[in-house]
Amino acid sequence: MIGQRVLRVEDKRFLRGEGRYVADIALPFMREAYVLRSPQPHARIVSFDASAALALEGVDAVYTAADLPASLTPIPCRIPTHGDMTPFLQYPLARDVVRFVGEPIAVIVASSRALAEDAAELVAIEFEPLPVVADAKAALDPATPKMYPPGNIATQWGFDLGKVDDAFAQADIVVEKSFSIQRHSAMPLETRGLIASYDKARSYLEVWGPTKVPHTNRAMLARMLGMRDGDIRFAEPDVGGSFGARGEFYPEDIFIPYFAIKLGKPIRWIEDRQEHFASINHSRECTFQVKASATKDGRITAFDVVLVADLGAYIRTHGDVVPSHAAASFPGPYAIRNYRVAATAALSNKTPSGTLRAPGMFEANFAREQIVDMLAEKLGMDRAEIRRRNLIKPDEMPWYVGTQSVNRPTLFDSGDFPGLFEESVSRFGWSTPLPKGEGPVRRGRGIVALVEPSGFGPFESARIEIDPAGFATIFTGASNQGQGHETMLPQVAAEVLGIAHDRFRVRHGDTAMIPYGGGSYASRTAVMGANAVHRAALAVKAKALAAAAQMLQAKEDELALDDGKVIVAANPSRFVTLAHIARVLTPGNAELVPAPKDFIKDDHDGLTGEVFLRAIPSGTAVFSVHMADIALDTGTGELKVERYCVSGDVGRAINPMIVEGQLVGGVVQGIGGALLEELAYDEDGNLQTGSFADYLLPSSHEVPRIEALVVEKAKSISNDLGVKGCGEIGISGVAAVLANAIAHALGTGARPTKLPLTTERLLDLVEPGS
Template sequence: MTTTTEKYVGQSILRREDAALITGQGTFVDGIAMPGALHLTVLRSPLAHARITSVDLSAALALPGVVAAFTGADLASEFAIGLPCGWPVTEDIKIPEHPPLAVDEVNHVGDGVAVVLAVDAATAEDALGLIEVEYEALPGVFDVEAALEPGAPLVHEGLGTNHCYTWPLATGDVDAAFAEADVVVEGRYLQQRVLPSPMEPRAVLVSPDPVGGGFTIYSSTQVPHFLRDIGAMVVGMPDSKLRVIAPDVGGGFGAKLNVYAEEALALALARRLKKPVRWNETRSDHHVATTHGRGQVQRMAVAATREGKILGMKVDLLADMGAYLQLLTPGIAVFGAFTYCGLYDFGSYSFTCRGVFTNLTPTDAYRGAGRSEAAYAHERIMDDLARELGMDAAEVRLINLHPKFLENRTVPSGVMYDSGDYEPCMREAMRLVDYDAVRAEQKQRRESGDTVQIGIGIGNFTESGGLSPSKVAAGVRLQSGGWEAATVRMLVSGKVEVVTGTSPHGQGHETAWSQIAADALGVHPDDVEVLHGDTAVAPFGRDTYGSRSLPVGGVSVHMAAHKVVDKARTIAAHLLEASEDDLSFEDGRFTVGGTDAGITIQEVAMAAYLADNLPEGMEPLLTAENAFDPPNFTWPFGTHICVMEVDTETGFSRIRRFVAVDDCGHVVNPEIVAGQLHGGIAQGIGQAMFEEATFDADGNPTTGTLADYQFAAASDLPHIELGSTVTPSPTNPMGVKGIGESGAIGSSPAVVNAVIDAVAHLGVTHIDMPATPQRVWRAIREARG
């Protein structure tokens, strides 16, 4: 049996999604017209921690155009449960109540206190200013280390502690490794809070169904299936009564991998008032009411020989939960446990993570969640180890890399990586950046005393992408990820419909999935329509996050399409009066071996639809469903190298070159891969050099607007030079791995390591992110005494 030769997979076909987006023809939640929809606004607490003593809505209700206003107490009966935590990482984890609207107490600035519904957004916003709330201020805590000190203010008094959970992992004899080591290097690294800040803020529109009694939720979400299932639980209605549609979504980056209070409020209020309800997030809302990324204190130690060979590693994390546990909050830091060992081969490993409550906005997933934090720490300490031993940073990495493996290798954290060939990838990055020449220039600049020094930073990484399998792995049950569903239909017209459970928000699924189906079915990608993001069209799915879409969802499309071909083969053999074994399938046509007799798959589809001449027992229609549950994660990897210029008199840093060599197995669309890498690298550079969500001593955000929160501008970004190696994954028949988060994982450590390397000869060994000119200048001044 032969199948169609790949024609489209591996080609840089232009994204079919882009034409509508770049011409302003996209469909976003805010642009969906809904006559009679009420505009919802949320009054948010200006205090980080306080008791609510009274709320007076009377003035707001008297404002013309205001239809209704409610407190948390008014709406308590509308909710069957509070907003749930979907990833309780330990049996004894402490999970505080999280009502969609605060009833008695607010626990962070931005906690919702009351809502207004009005005939237009401006009136609703004006009404918020008329609500009078009296608070009794309570002491707050805004630092994870301080939160664990004896006598620290409690975020949730009823829990009796700010300690949320402790999650440990250990392999090998760590104590013996450290006792035998020639050198032990320790580091303390900070992962500052960052704001995901997608181009499109969050938005939700809920419309009651006047016929069926259900509701349609339009939401700018990464997870329409999660929203349907969890939204139904929160408001206490059957999930069969909810249809969720994610139209065009202007970026997510993990922030839209959640079910938020505003979605629950809009649904409950649409049910209560029997009218459509819409809410649009402002940037001010986003900075306090949408989950933040990162937020960790990382303590790390490695034990090594004098030759630089690592013997053991210890990791101790404090992870900032914020005031509540959102959908995946406690699991984000734990998820990184398996990759703090990186690409490096050694014998003993221990990891402990403590989750800590603070009176700040909850944290949750942000691009590279858990794995980005891990890569930053292990690459920072590899540079620290190299400096301690007087070795080159590349040399110490090369001697510790795992040897090549093409199928399953157990690594120090106890999990199995699927495949890896790390040295060629790293050496290709070194070749592209001309590593030795840059080191020679660095030496010359140091000897000449040039005020502008250069540094080289390396960011080696691997990540557990393709979130799966559904089974327990290494003692952690993932509450997301797992299987993915797909349906492929050959229509009467000969065109193809692909239904996918993944829900894209910029990843190019419509293009890539059409390439996959076209190759399997022998048709042109333009003849394939990809349907997604609507739970009525795709009732089963696990959605898009964690670099899972292609290695789980795309592979499921591939498998469903091949099921269609298998069924078509049986029908074709019947119609041609031939044996299935004698049929070949090439370019969409079945041919009887040794003859000119044949039939196209479109003709088979028509015969399957008419159903008047099918094999005995064969069901009509040429369609197939598939649910793919992979046996393991995929583990893409790469080496990012940054060459940085640092002005030692001002601290100003400029990226001169940035090279990224990535391995994501077989590639479906190189142009899409490049786009994903460019975006991720830009975000990683942003965290490394510019971004930080900060707060004053009372927990008030000091980066509450985009005027205060600094991004990397286009002028701050270098030309990004990309390279690749290909190490297929054995976890799926396409040999693919994820790529969506890789850019954000390898870039931050490469950038920070480059900044430090540029001034290490001056005595600087540590700079926290973001490495702003002020921080770099201060570090140089302190090193010089």
């Protein structure tokens, strides 16, 4: 089962239009909410008058911060940060000051969404504009007025490893360059949404729509509202993509449930796309100043990096994790011991930011891999060769970079980087000549090497239940936004239990079904979720064998699992089915545990297995190589990606089809980030890209044929299955490899240092100074 290209069981409902996303759920007496958001980037709310809106027939309420509990705290940061972030946290609804366009001010509840929008137009708000901090550059300028009493810088930190200055002094060559990565976001095709319903008499709040980390967020809501964990259920419906942006603990996650309690009726809030642009976490906006040195035989001796990230107006639940990962992992897959980084997380009057698939890594790879090419160019060395000479070797594993991010050491547990590198280079045909450019078209080829973390902690859970009819259910603490867990997790259990994968159902993302869950992020479900399922299946197997031994009057080591049965290996005609065992192990069944005569006693707990699995905090490292051929039209700046190959050593592919899908899909999302997507602001803090007409996603025409090379060279040494996560390697190197290919095509030393790579920027590179 593991390793097979099993077709996905969830596809049928999606293809038939029977997926059930949050907007597809409706409850009796349900009302619809609209979130009234700030049109101002930075302003004091002078007055607020909703009387005309409340007079509209069908409008139930217009709630503001004053309707939330007075004791409500700002939304806490849920992971460790560099420094104290408490001054910069966001209240669920703005109190007296708004700090970005899109900040929630009020919630209008009405009989329909259209009516709520009509009412929103009748709310009169008077603002007193405050000075705007437009970007990180302004934030760093001491003359800029302060957004917060401590200033416009959330935190600064750094590392200084080895002897960086000595390395530069002794180096044969030094190169230097600055790079900037634009603000963009995950942009899942389904917007966010919630339905909250409260049974007051039984004190039970149910919320549909949470995903990614439902258990964590439920606990946060309980703490903030002073409720009990057991009084709240978060349930994940089908989810239309996440890519890192969904599942933060967003303001709506607090006030929609709270106002459903307050109103006494279910409330449904379905974000529209216009809201989404201003309210979903933005990501990626940062600059790198990089200096690197090498010896003349191509040994990279030091990196010196200044990283400035623009995190927007507030620190959200993810804190400074994005620049933190970038700073911690900048040296990438290379054996570099002299590394210095000075990192700054700046604040500005823009939407707060969080993670986007390969957070910090897409950005760092864009800078580092271009610097590596610059070193090669200066040395006159082949660009594959310089990488080859610097990759961390298998015998150097485990490799500690020497940095930390969110209190985790940056650790590569295992890997055969040179092995995959050589296989990738030869598969792509790195040395084969490029087709000649015709007319104004110039061709170029790029290569990048990178390493991604996967399978971060802290833990994951799984329970498997086999019912007396022989059907199995997997309950997982992981959540699913389209990755294929309903197929992949059963493959793992099926391998152990000898039951066909389609005899399983998977229940996920529901706090009522499993008491603790980690969730899905950081390419972790194949690592943590699947290993938890694997151990739960082993527990079920042990239980089944023990029961079968009694039932068959055999020794456990004589037994084997086969196609839903436990057989006596030497005589397969002697068997009991798992269904039979499940029946016998059902509490109350008297076959193995007769009823007591005089005193109660422990009973069976079913043919079940439950596992809580603790993770290695830093997870397991995945190595990947990206290569691409591009054609640049030097007359128009139009870029065509002609060939793309992405490889990844995933240790063990549970379902290679799904792994390839992650790689190819990731590459295309990366093409969007490299060439098209930008959340642009004007200098006054107004979001300029508020529709899909100006925030451009790649379409079927913009993408090349992509070859995904999935290998199983270096099994992870830190989990039973040997798997590594595959969700982020596809996107991680795209901007870097396209930039390197473009620079190669230009052949003039000019480099694309500023994303996205529009026709204008590319033509600027062709015609410097024009």
